[in-house]
Amino acid sequence: MERLRVVGGASLRGSVHVSGAKNSSLKLMAATLLAEGRSSLLDVPAITDVEYMSELLSRLGAEVSRQGTTVTVDVPEKVAHEAPYELVRRLRASICVLGPLLARCGAADVALPGGDAIGSRGLDMHIAGLERLGAHVEVQHGYVVARAPGGLKGAMIGLDFPSVGATENILMAAVLADGETVLDNVAREPEIIDICEMLTNMGAKIDGAGTSTLRVQGVDRLRPVQHTTVPDRIVAGTWAVAALMTRGDVTVTNGRAEHLELVLDKLMAAGAVVETHGQGGFRVAMSGRPRAIDVVTLPYPGFPTDLQPMVVALNALADGTAMITENVYEARFMFVNELARLGADVRIDGHHAVVRGRETLSGAPVIATDIRAGAGLVLAGLVAEGETLVSAVHHIDRGYPDFVGQLNQLGADVTREPDPDRFDD
Numbered sequence: 001m002e003r004l005r006v007v008g009g010a011s012l013r014g015s016v017h018v019s020g021a022k023n024s025s026l027k028l029m030a031a032t033l034l035a036e037g038r039s040s041l042l043d044v045p046a047i048t049d050v051e052y053m054s055e056l057l058s059r060l061g062a063e064v065s066r067q068g069t070t071v072t073v074d075v076p077e078k079v080a081h082e083a084p085y086e087l088v089r090r091l092r093a094s095i096c097v098l099g100p101l102l103a104r105c106g107a108a109d110v111a112l113p114g115g116d117a118i119g120s121r122g123l124d125m126h127i128a129g130l131e132r133l134g135a136h137v138e139v140q141h142g143y144v145v146a147r148a149p150g151g152l153k154g155a156m157i158g159l160d161f162p163s164v165g166a167t168e169n170i171l172m173a174a175v176l177a178d179g180e181t182v183l184d185n186v187a188r189e190p191e192i193i194d195i196c197e198m199l200t201n202m203g204a205k206i207d208g209a210g211t212s213t214l215r216v217q218g219v220d221r222l223r224p225v226q227h228t229t230v231p232d233r234i235v236a237g238t239w240a241v242a243a244l245m246t247r248g249d250v251t252v253t254n255g256r257a258e259h260l261e262l263v264l265d266k267l268m269a270a271g272a273v274v275e276t277h278g279q280g281g282f283r284v285a286m287s288g289r290p291r292a293i294d295v296v297t298l299p300y301p302g303f304p305t306d307l308q309p310m311v312v313a314l315n316a317l318a319d320g321t322a323m324i325t326e327n328v329y330e331a332r333f334m335f336v337n338e339l340a341r342l343g344a345d346v347r348i349d350g351h352h353a354v355v356r357g358r359e360t361l362s363g364a365p366v367i368a369t370d371i372r373a374g375a376g377l378v379l380a381g382l383v384a385e386g387e388t389l390v391s392a393v394h395h396i397d398r399g400y401p402d403f404v405g406q407l408n409q410l411g412a413d414v415t416r417e418p419d420p421d422r423f424d425d
């Protein structure tokens with residue numbers, strides 16, 4: 001087990017490059033299963049979640065290799081259809097092989113990933129959608145067991161909530177179904193547009209990417225593809241908040257400002273100067289203490305829940321009181337108990353958090369409970385007086401490639417070291 005030692009006080013300055021999105025790469029990797037042959041994914045981030053997904057695809061029979069930022073997946077004619085618990089439990093996103101396996105093999109046994117530190121994370125919409133496509137789905141002995149021996153058939157499907165994962169799973173099943181599928185109230189995240197683009201280049205027929213309705217005409221087969229991953233808007237947003245909190249001046253390259261419109265607006269409301277920079281980049285500069293900003297998390301284009309811990313940390317130091325409302329996960333405020341150890345004044349009432357800004361925070365040992373909580377705690381550590389020790393850094397490694405290297409390149413003082421106090425998680 002390792003931890004990060006964060007010495008507070010530095011202003012982040014300089015330029016930082018953002019890689020492809022974790023939450024796209026993992027799904028694009030799953031989508032390669034839909035076509036026999038060799039697909040190449042470019043700009044895949046060097047994070048542990050990608051390693052876990054590679055292991056899962058290998059277990060299903062694919063050959064996966066990485067060269068630099070390119071991941072190649074060679075998919076055999078016959079793929080195995082069982083995603084076992086020992087792999088799935090490490091990576092919730094492995095549930096996104098369910099749709100592709102069902103479409104490709106007519107069968108899928110995928111272990112239930114279970115809940116985690118941010119909420120229960122149900123699968124009811126994934127399952128209901130696949131059933132509408134004609135699959136027989138049961139949960140047995142901790143597995144989602146799905147069968148469609150006669151193939152899948154297009155259908156009209158409406159989601160109760162624009163779930164990212166359910167949209168992806170049903171879409172990946174529908175592209176090889178017989179006939180037309182109309183999928184309503186779908187997620188509109190840039191990662192959904194990314195997978196639609198990739199599937200279309202594989203030969204799928206999809207209309208409406210980026211809107212609330214996807215229309216899919218099923219095709220008999222897809223071909224392998226080369227595809228470049230959309231940049232990671234959550235990593236880009238993390239750098240933007242870090243620049244603001246540390247009263248720095250950071251240019252984010254390969255960070256699409258248009259995917260962060262609401263986030264950047266909020267940072268301007270807090271007092272930051274935000275400018276677009278060159279092609280596909282932006283700059284965030286800040287002097288003085290931020291003003292408190294209210295935030296409500298919602299599916300895209302609303303404020304992303306994955307940046308909620310960072311704005312709670314920002315408000316912990318801001319001038320004024322902010323109300324943060326979390327609408328996506330019921331337990332995503334858990335991490336504020338750790339932030340409180342740094343002196344943050346946060347009161348939780350259901351899915352609202354009231355954050356009263358303090359002039360200073362003070363460094364202390366804290367534990368990262370998930371990827372984003374970990375990043376939020378590191379940002380708080382950057383502005384806290386003294387040293388903050390962030391344990392369970394493996395959570396951060398799941399989503400932020402070379403976080404420590406990039407922080408230090410911007411002038412932070414962060415070191416990675418063995419954690420003598422923790423042996424497991």
Ligand code: EPU
Pocket residue numbers: 023024026092093119120121122123124125126127161162163164165166305306328329330371372399
């Ligand atoms: N939900 C259900 N039933 C379902 C599907 C979802 O109740 O069938 C609930 C979930 O429990 C959750 C909410 O709906 O409370 C939103 O879930 P969604 O399906 O949209 O999220 P996801 O696909 O499981 C992805 C990202 C998350 C990100 C969310 C929302 C990946 C691998 N994960 O999760 O990313 O927070 O979308 O944008 O793409 C992260 O990167 O740290 C992370 C948690």
